[in-house]
Amino acid sequence: MPNDRPKQIWDAALLESVHGRTDKADRVRRMFDAIAPTYERVNAWASLGQDRVWRREMVRLAAVRPDDVLLDVASGTGDVLRAFSVADTRPAQLIGLDFSHAMLLRAARGPLAHCLFCQADALAIPLPEQSVSIVTCAFGIRNFQDLGAGFREMQRVLRPGGRVVLLEFSLPEHTLLRRMYLYYIQKLMPYFAGFLSGDRTGAYRYLPQSVVSFESSQAVRARMKTAGFSGITEYPLTGGVVTIYMARKSSGK
Numbered sequence: 450m451p452n453d454r455p456k457q458i459w460d461a462a463l464l465e466s467v468h469g470r471t472d473k474a475d476r477v478r479r480m481f482d483a484i485a486p487t488y489e490r491v492n493a494w495a496s497l498g499q500d501r502v503w504r505r506e507m508v509r510l511a512a513v514r515p516d517d518v519l520l521d522v523a524s525g526t527g528d529v530l531r532a533f534s535v536a537d538t539r540p541a542q543l544i545g546l547d548f549s550h551a552m553l554l555r556a557a558r559g560p561l562a563h564c565l566f567c568q569a570d571a572l573a574i575p576l577p578e579q580s581v582s583i584v585t586c587a588f589g590i591r592n593f594q595d596l597g598a599g600f601r602e603m604q605r606v607l608r609p610g611g612r613v614v615l616l617e618f619s620l621p622e623h624t625l626l627r628r629m630y631l632y633y634i635q636k637l638m639p640y641f642a643g644f645l646s647g648d649r650t651g652a653y654r655y656l657p658q659s660v661v662s663f664e665s666s667q668a669v670r671a672r673m674k675t676a677g678f679s680g681i682t683e684y685p686l687t688g689g690v691v692t693i694y695m696a697r698k699s700s701g702k
């Protein structure tokens with residue numbers, strides 16, 4: 450019988466330069482295809498239930514209007530779409546985009562039947578210019594092959610005056626908190642997340658490595674500005690473990 454268990458995707462050598470690899474996107478996609486069945490359960494455990502709180506904060510900050518068209522980039526199994534679907538004010542249209550087929554299949558099930566889904570790369574969004582009024586992305590931008598290109602695509606599909614709401618891991622500034630957090634994500638989390646998921650791909654080694662070597666929040670803001678966003682604000686949550694970035698596309702563009 451063929452052994453179709455997903456094989457290792459990230460080894461120690463590859464993890465030394467996760468963001469610089471030319472095959473990063475392909476590895477990331479295969480990794481999420483492999484961990485899709487246990488993704489939500491492990492997330493809830495690893496974040497001690499905070500992941501839902503963070504997405505609810507995204508919903509609050511997005512201040513959706515009933516005529517909004519919302520594109521959730523890197524929508525995964527649909528947790529962000531679900532958070533917007535149960536909010537008091539819901540957008541007129543919700544669209545989820547992800548390049549992992551296995552993640553999207555889970556999103557498309559059950560209560561998200563009212564959403565549109567699209568399997569595509571965030572760096573080449575198959576939507577016309579100025580077709581959506583909000584772009585959201587939770588825990589996606591860190592995984593992009595080219596962050597600047599990702600921001601330019603978000604900018605392209607947004608209507609003038611449209612907004613982005615991005616949620617991403619960051620590192621606490623407080624020294625003690627940062628040390629404790631690094632110990633948690635680098636030493637403890639990979640063991641129990643690996644145990645809970647049965648993962649063999651190295652996904653829960655990639656996670657801390659991609660967080661610690663990701664761009665600082667200042668650098669993320671600078672890239673957003675270069676892509677043409679204005680009014681860029683950041684909201685660190687849970688002591689800076691994650692940050693929400695918000696910005697607008699200028700009305701004149």
Ligand SMILES: C[S@@+](CC[C@H](N)C(=O)[O-])C[C@H]1O[C@@H](n2cnc3c(N)ncnc32)[C@H](O)[C@@H]1O
Nearest residue numbers: 481523524525547548549552570571587588592
């Ligand atoms: C950590 S999961 C986040 C899923 C969801 N947003 C959430 O909050 O749980 C990252 C997702 O981003 C997707 N992804 C990463 N890079 C992508 C890209 N370039 N284009 C499309 N999807 C991408 C992965 O397939 C994965 O489903």
